[in-house]
Amino acid sequence: MAKPMTKTQLVAALADEMGSDKKSAGGALDAIISVITREVSNGGAVTLPGVGKFYCRERPERMVRNPATGEQIRKEADKVVKVTVAKALKDSVND
Template sequence: MITTTARTTKSELVARVADQAGTSAATVERVLAALADAIGADLEAGASVTLPGLGTFEARDRAAREGRNPRTGETLQIAATRTPAFKAGAPLRRRVARA
């Protein structure tokens, strides 16, 4: 069953996957945790992770930049950083476009 709320919680997602896969929610929780850990480790090592039909996870470098404190208007330097990013694959993009 697809929820009608604008946001699906982790527990709702786990319950749906467990139901569709015919397995326990505890097993899905462990798989989800292992998946997140594996993707995080690969991104940390500089590799990207591609899941065909879903998309690609990658780490992107963000350059240092100048910002402003919205309260005081003071200019400040924002340090360069690496951030995780996700690029949806074509099947997922098409599915969302139909919705």
């Protein structure tokens, strides 16, 4: 498995793709992250065409097991962020 791309590498690749400098590419990436974070934390969803959909899902209260002791404990209801990968991205990986 290849090492994940760092933010610095992503900004450099984005700047190259945009034909722009790294500062404006970094600003664009930070703006996208900010919009996704704000929208999902407010209960909305964001779809990036060709990449996927980011959304918040509520999980109900449930019983879980402590792996160290085997004791069952009740876990409160919580929210988690989910990402559904777009079919186009899945297909590009399997080609």
